Amino acid sequence: MPSVQPLRTTSEETEVVTSETVATRRPWNVVVWNDPVTPMSVVVVIFRKVFGYSNNKCTQLMLTVHHEGRAIVWSGARERAESYCVKLQVAGLSTTIEQGD
Amino acid sequence: MGVARLFVRRRDGRVEVRLNDGGRSFVHDVFAQVVAAERDPDHEWHTSLAPPIDPAVDQDDPVATLRRQSEMNTNAELALVTSGEQFLNAAEAWAWLSTLQVALRSVAVSHGLLSDERLAQSDAATLEYVRTLQQLLFALAECL
Numbered sequence: 355m356p357s358v359q360p361l362r363t364t365s366e367e368t369e370v371v372t373s374e375t376v377a378t379r380r381p382w383n384v385v386v387w388n389d390p391v392t393p394m395s396v397v398v399v400i401f402r403k404v405f406g407y408s409n410n411k412c413t414q415l416m417l418t419v420h421h422e423g424r425a426i427v428w429s430g431a432r433e434r435a436e437s438y439c440v441k442l443q444v445a446g447l448s449t450t451i452e453q454g455d
Numbered sequence: 456m457g458v459a460r461l462f463v464r465r466r467d468g469r470v471e472v473r474l475n476d477g478g479r480s481f482v483h484d485v486f487a488q489v490v491a492a493e494r495d496p497d498h499e500w501h502t503s504l505a506p507p508i509d510p511a512v513d514q515d516d517p518v519a520t521l522r523r524q525s526e527m528n529t530n531a532e533l534a535l536v537t538s539g540e541q542f543l544n545a546a547e548a549w550a551w552l553s554t555l556q557v558a559l560r561s562v563a564v565s566h567g568l569l570s571d572e573r574l575a576q577s578d579a580a581t582l583e584y585v586r587t588l589q590q591l592l593f594a595l596a597e598c599l
Contacts (some may be wrong), residue, residue: 390571391563393589395596396556403549403599444530446556 380453382435384428387448388419400445401427404438429454461594462548470548470598472541479539481587482551485558486535492561493531500561530554552595559588 386397394416401412405428418425428438435451442449461478463471474482492500534554537547566581568574574585 389560389563389569390574391559391568391585391589392556393593393596396552396592399552399596399599400556444557445553446558446560448560 380455381429382432383426383452383454384435384438384442385424385450385452386415386419386427386442387450388423389448392447394420397447400442400447404441404445426454461591462598464598465542469542469544470595472543478591482555482591483535483538485588486531486538486554489531489554489558489561490535499565500558503561503564504557531557548595548599552592552599555588555592555595559585559592562588 397416397419398409398412401407401415402409405412407415415425415427427442428435432451432453439449439451459473461473463473465471472479488500489504492498492504495501530550530553533547533550537543537550540547543551562581562585563569563574566577568577568581568585574582577585
């Protein structure tokens with residue numbers, strides 16, 4: 355009669371799983387950087403087109419970029435963050451992604 | 456005296472282009488420059504067309520780079536082939552805006568105009584080029 359072996363769960367395995375879970379839950383931020391040449395109204399139009407945000411939200415984000423040098427315009431899963439980053443770069447804005455805290 | 460508008464949004468959603476021959480020639484040259492920069496790795500604008508999303512990550516993500524480049528080709532080429540049109544649909548107007556903005560950023564990067572001080576110190580020809588691009592972008596953004 356075959357015996358059923360119990361599943362082994364070492365403390366090392368448990369630690370690895372926990373670490374991965376925490377890492378994937380940290381959001382990825384799409385960051386737009388200020389530059390001295392892009393007209394403000396163009397930034398608003400690009401945000402509206404790419405994200406579908408309201409005019410007010412786009413204007414607020416644009417002003418944050420202008421006054422603080424950068425703004426986080428979207429946070430979430432890495433794949434979507436990369437996709438938004440690409441769209442903003444294709445539209446001519448300076449953007450990067452970074453992992454949030 | 457009123458200021459002539461360069462772009463007018465019509466009721467049917469299309470954007471009417473009211474550039475004179477000089478303006479048409481300017482945007483055609485800009486669009487052609489962006490297309491050339493996309494195809495020529497030695498072009499002075501080339502490196503600014505496809506900046507890394509995150510240098511540490513991008514080396515491991517060639518798919519993102521390819522997708523970015525292919526999307527940019529589409530916008531610039533669409534803008535170039537429609538540079539003589541009187542009316543632009545929404546996608547074409549977006550391609551114009553994107554390509555003009557890419558050109559503006561490329562000029563800024565290739566001339567090191569990354570601060571207000573550097574911009575103010577740039578030569579007259581570069582400054583006029585930047586101002587013309589900004590004027591076109593500002594006028595087009597009002598219609599979108």
